[in-house]
Amino acid sequence: MATIKIQQVKSRIGAPKDQKSTLDSLGLRKMNRIVEKEDTPAIRGMIRKVHHLVKVIE
Numbered sequence: 001m002a003t004i005k006i007q008q009v010k011s012r013i014g015a016p017k018d019q020k021s022t023l024d025s026l027g028l029r030k031m032n033r034i035v036e037k038e039d040t041p042a043i044r045g046m047i048r049k050v051h052h053l054v055k056v057i058e
Helices: 017-026 041-048
Strands: 003-008 036-039 054-057
Touching: 017 041
Parallel strands: none
Antiparallel strands: 003 036, 003 054
């Protein structure tokens, strides 16, 4: 299955608790970190929830 790279480009400070936990679930704990995840509907839903904090590198 295809993978996608996700980079956190904006700080989590001031974000609601549910968005912070979504970033944790994606494996993003610090700014400018890049993680590689499987391209599944669940991961796409997480990205959609925090789209203003992350950038998708395909």
